[in-house]
Amino acid sequence: MDFSPLHEASTQPVLLVNGRIIDPANGIDQTGDILIENAVIKAIGPNLQVDPQVELQRIDLQGKWVVPGLIDMHVHLREPGDEYKETVASGTKAAAAGGFTAVAAMPNTKPVNDNQAVTTLLLSKAVEGYARVYPVGAISQGSSGDNLAEYGEMQAAGVVAVTDDGLPVLDGQLMRRALEYASNYKLLVISHSEELSLSRHGAMNEGSISTRMGLIGIPRVAEEIMVYRDLALARYTGSAVHIAHVSTRESVSLIRRAKEQGCRVTAETAPHYFTLTEEAIGSYDAKAKMNPPLRTADDLVAIKEGLVDGTLDAIATDHAPHSELEKDVEFDLAANGIIGLETAVPLALAMVREGLFAPARLVELLSVNPARILGVAGGSLAVGAVADVTVIDPERSFRYDLEQVVSKSRNSPFLGWDLIGKAVLTMVNGKVTYTDI
Amino acid sequence: MSVMETEYRFTHKHILGIEDLSAEDIDYILRAAESFKEISQRPIKKVPTLRGKTVINLFFEPSTRTRLSFEVAAKRLSADTFNVAASSSSTTKGETLVDTARNLEAMNPDIIIIRHSRSGSPRLLANHIDASVLNAGDGVHEHPSQALLDMMTVREKKGELAGLKIAIIGDIAHSRVAHSNILGFAKMGAQVAVSGPATLIPAGVAEMGATVCESVEEAVADADVVMALRIQKERQRDPLIPSLREYAKFFGITARTLAGAKDDALVMHPGPINRGVEMDPAIADGPRSVILEQVTNGVAVRMALLYLILGGE
Ligand SMILES: [Zn+2]
Numbered sequence: 001m002d003f004s005p006l007h008e009a010s011t012q013p014v015l016l017v018n019g020r021i022i023d024p025a026n027g028i029d030q031t032g033d034i035l036i037e038n039a040v041i042k043a044i045g046p047n048l049q050v051d052p053q054v055e056l057q058r059i060d061l062q063g064k065w066v067v068p069g070l071i072d073m074h075v076h077l078r079e080p081g082d083e084y085k086e087t088v089a090s091g092t093k094a095a096a097a098g099g100f101t102a103v104a105a106m107p108n109t110k111p112v113n114d115n116q117a118v119t120t121l122l123l124s125k126a127v128e129g130y131a132r133v134y135p136v137g138a139i140s141q142g143s144s145g146d147n148l149a150e151y152g153e154m155q156a157a158g159v160v161a162v163t164d165d166g167l168p169v170l171d172g173q174l175m176r177r178a179l180e181y182a183s184n185y186k187l188l189v190i191s192h193s194e195e196l197s198l199s200r201h202g203a204m205n206e207g208s209i210s211t212r213m214g215l216i217g218i219p220r221v222a223e224e225i226m227v228y229r230d231l232a233l234a235r236y237t238g239s240a241v242h243i244a245h246v247s248t249r250e251s252v253s254l255i256r257r258a259k260e261q262g263c264r265v266t267a268e269t270a271p272h273y274f275t276l277t278e279e280a281i282g283s284y285d286a287k288a289k290m291n292p293p294l295r296t297a298d299d300l301v302a303i304k305e306g307l308v309d310g311t312l313d314a315i316a317t318d319h320a321p322h323s324e325l326e327k328d329v330e331f332d333l334a335a336n337g338i339i340g341l342e343t344a345v346p347l348a349l350a351m352v353r354e355g356l357f358a359p360a361r362l363v364e365l366l367s368v369n370p371a372r373i374l375g376v377a378g379g380s381l382a383v384g385a386v387a388d389v390t391v392i393d394p395e396r397s398f399r400y401d402l403e404q405v406v407s408k409s410r411n412s413p414f415l416g417w418d419l420i421g422k423a424v425l426t427m428v429n430g431k432v433t434y435t436d437i
Numbered sequence: 438m439s440v441m442e443t444e445y446r447f448t449h450k451h452i453l454g455i456e457d458l459s460a461e462d463i464d465y466i467l468r469a470a471e472s473f474k475e476i477s478q479r480p481i482k483k484v485p486t487l488r489g490k491t492v493i494n495l496f497f498e499p500s501t502r503t504r505l506s507f508e509v510a511a512k513r514l515s516a517d518t519f520n521v522a523a524s525s526s527s528t529t530k531g532e533t534l535v536d537t538a539r540n541l542e543a544m545n546p547d548i549i550i551i552r553h554s555r556s557g558s559p560r561l562l563a564n565h566i567d568a569s570v571l572n573a574g575d576g577v578h579e580h581p582s583q584a585l586l587d588m589m590t591v592r593e594k595k596g597e598l599a600g601l602k603i604a605i606i607g608d609i610a611h612s613r614v615a616h617s618n619i620l621g622f623a624k625m626g627a628q629v630a631v632s633g634p635a636t637l638i639p640a641g642v643a644e645m646g647a648t649v650c651e652s653v654e655e656a657v658a659d660a661d662v663v664m665a666l667r668i669q670k671e672r673q674r675d676p677l678i679p680s681l682r683e684y685a686k687f688f689g690i691t692a693r694t695l696a697g698a699k700d701d702a703l704v705m706h707p708g709p710i711n712r713g714v715e716m717d718p719a720i721a722d723g724p725r726s727v728i729l730e731q732v733t734n735g736v737a738v739r740m741a742l743l744y745l746i747l748g749g750e
Contacts, residue, residue: 208641212456214556214578214613217640284557328535330555332576 001406001436003093005128009431012057013037015050019061019391023068023381024360025368034066036387039430044383059437061391064424067363068379069101069388071370072341074165074190074244074268074316077103077133079125080118081110086321086408088122091341092129094319094407096434098341099423101388102132103319104374107143108166114138114149116157123158130433131426132388134376139164139178139189145171148181155185160374163190165244168226170196175230179239188374190242193226193251194292203332205278205293213284215332218293220248227251231258231265240264242373245318247273247292249302256311266373267306268314271340271347272413274303280413286327286334288413290320308356313369317344321409339407343400343414345392349421352394359394391425391437398422447745451570453559454579455620463625467589469741470734476513477736487516490547490747494520495537495562496573497553502708503573503583506732507550510739516547516747534558538565547747551575569746577611583707584617586738588625590731591662594703599626604656604698605647606632606690607666607715610639610677614707615666619647632656633666633688636677653687653694660698664705665690665715681714691717695725703727 004010016034021044023029033048034041035056050056072095078086086094088105095103105122107113113122119135126133137159138149143166151162162182169175169191182189199222204210206217227243231254234241243255246269255267272290277297280288288294306312320337327334344366352362367390371379377386397420402410426434447465449457458466476484492511496504504520511518523537534553538561541549548569551559556576563570574580592598603622609615609631622629623646631642632650643649650656657663668684678684695702704716704725712718721728 206640208644211610211639211641212616212645214576214616219640284560325533328561329533330553330561331557332555 001097001434003096003130003434004432005089005130006428006431006433007128009433010057011431013054014057014059014427014430014432015048016066016389016391017058017060019064019066021066021381022359022363024364025068025380026382028381029360034381034389036389036427036430039387041381041383041385041387044381059425063393063395065359065392065394067390067392068367068381069426069428070099070345070366070390071102071374071376071378072100072317072319072344073104073314073370073374074270075103075105075319075341076108076321076337077105078321079109080121085323088125088129088133090408091319091321092126092131092133094339094341096130096426097406097423098343099345099390099392099426100131100341101390101426101428102134102376102378104134104136104160106165107136107138107163112138112143114141114143116150116153119154119157119159131428134160134374136160136190137162139169140174143167145169145174148178151182151185151187155187159187160376161188161190161242163192163244165190165192168192168194168196172229172233176233176237179233179237179241183237183239186375188240188242190244191226191230192244193223193230195222195225198222198225202293203289204281205295207278207296209278209281220250220295223248223292224250224254227254231255231263234265235261235263238264240266243267245270245273245292245316246303246306246312247295247299249299252302252306252311256306256309259311266313267311268316269303269307269312270316270318271344272338274300274307274351275347276413284331285413286329286331287338287411287415289331289334289336290318290338291336304351304356307351307365313365313373315344315348315365316370317341321407322411323409327411337411339409339412342406343412343419345423346419346421349394353420387427387430389427390423392421393424394421396420396422396424449746451559451563452581452742452746453563453570453572455581455584455617455624456579458624460624463585463588463621466585466738466741466745467592469745470585470589470737473740473744474734474737476740477733482513483515484513485515486744487511487514487747490516491545492516492518492743493541493546493549494518495523495541495549495551496521497523497551498574500552500574503552506735507573507739510736511743513736514740514743516743534561535565538562542566542568548743571742571746574613577613577616579617580613581617582735582739582742583614584621585742586731586735587618587664587705587707588621589734589738590705590727591703594727595661598622601627601661602659603627603629603662603664604632604660605629605664605666606653606656606688608637608668608672609633609642609666610637611669611672612666616645618664619645623647630656630660634678634684637672654697657694658697660702662703662705663690663695663698667707667709668711668715685714689715689717690720692720695720705731
């Protein structure tokens, strides 16, 4: 695996030859070439003729997929504050290795990204990273759930959405005001849906396994009640809401019905919710502990149905790095969260191999829709579009082991898994930041 | 059957829960415990079986009864025992359980007996040390030695466990004893019925092998054993029950509740009892009560576990 940070990467023109170009935003799924020059897509089509005088890098992509750059709309980069877990540099490097050209950075850093100074700091770090960083600001000051943060100033500094992710907004009135106030700026509000009075102290999904293991359970209703509340508030205020990390069947049903009723809602789920169930916790393995928790096989099926029928718009990893200090402890003391940037593509590809949907749908879930929901560039390979491009080898198999991990943290339940399908080239703004062809 | 018996080997390095044991394992442990019980009745209650072995009692929760029972068991087998009283709160900051494990490991113990307030701690310990780990109660997960001594007591009185009806009444949700007993009695072919306030009946307990009864009477009907669990006073604040007074009135074991059980039904309690709350004192001290025999058998079961884990001949 070769990496080049954005500020060092070559700006030489690149010709991607003979790949399968999958660009659902423009209705394209065909073999062809793409010429990238000056950070934009210059030309696209079969057998592109290029001026032989122009010095360019030619990359043969026979058998590989060329798709608009993948965007992970839910990532915890941990900087500032917890740099021992992840930094903007290490996190975006893991993103590039996973095929992501951009990540949305959640605001639960130390300090919380609830003002333009933190946003500006984050963006200044991103210059030396390997992927774009879209900062997400806090809904409330300090994410404490009391007063609104300064959305206008944060947006001017570069914030693309607001959320108190990691913590739910418990106060219904504050959530309502956030939805109303964000609409002035056309800023998306992202809901971490959790009724804390039902989930507090919980360590895993509530059911026979939590009882057998003697762990306090987190019932599904803790999520569903808040999903319902925020859908109701979005409908009432007319504002847009995005539901993060959907994990239960009933949440999918609620979102499906709200969409049918014309509510302005979008939603994401994470690869672990369509790959693993609570059984993955095995014998108190904290690498399978996250919030919301892994659920049951029935929920997993419903999540897949939601991805197929369009109820769920995006796959986002909720990449949440933690060190051994937070994970190698008693299960109920262990921190929530797993890293996910490097395993999202193969795990999502498994659904394509299963025949659930075509590759184009995968590109919608990982690129087109996240760009549209966040209102950022990308999601398209049209001529003139920004040159954020990902190349995927759908057949490449690899073992995701410790040596393979690019993130600074190693808290993945997929360690040791044999995976099929891998991002093999990531291009951000016309610069190749990662290759493994 | 005799072929099975000759081929059977006890192969467990750790005892983390009844969940990991087969019916055959349980039977083997109980038979070993029955033979060790005899030692405790001798004038000189000591055998050299585990001489030179080191047993550490690592108790993160205060427990005089269980710790003493393990200590007596280890000493009767001539093992060297050391008691480490640690506090769970001190390990959440500063030294972690894993650090503690590594420190103890440096002293080359043969077995660590752990009591901890967090479910799964014995597994975490076992993941980090070479010594055997014996779970003396972890959070609301399991308390395997307690369930084994309960099964031993019932088997002594009833001959067989298969086919018996065991009623367990009270705070099933927060009782590691209940969890281990449900798993254990069910594995041995008994029928387990549980009842209590619905707020204290955990999700999915039926999948562990118990039948959930809405009324105590239904659970106790025709039971061979009635086991009451300790109700913790804090549960009133949780809020899980309104008051101990109301609990005693509707869920406490009295002569009236017991009338529905078999005439020779045994009354059990893992102790310590809140007299007059989960059980009428007249019942706890009455002729059907085997509560003190439970204590005696506790030593025998723990001797058997130490002996089997340490591979005694
Ligand atoms: Zn969240």
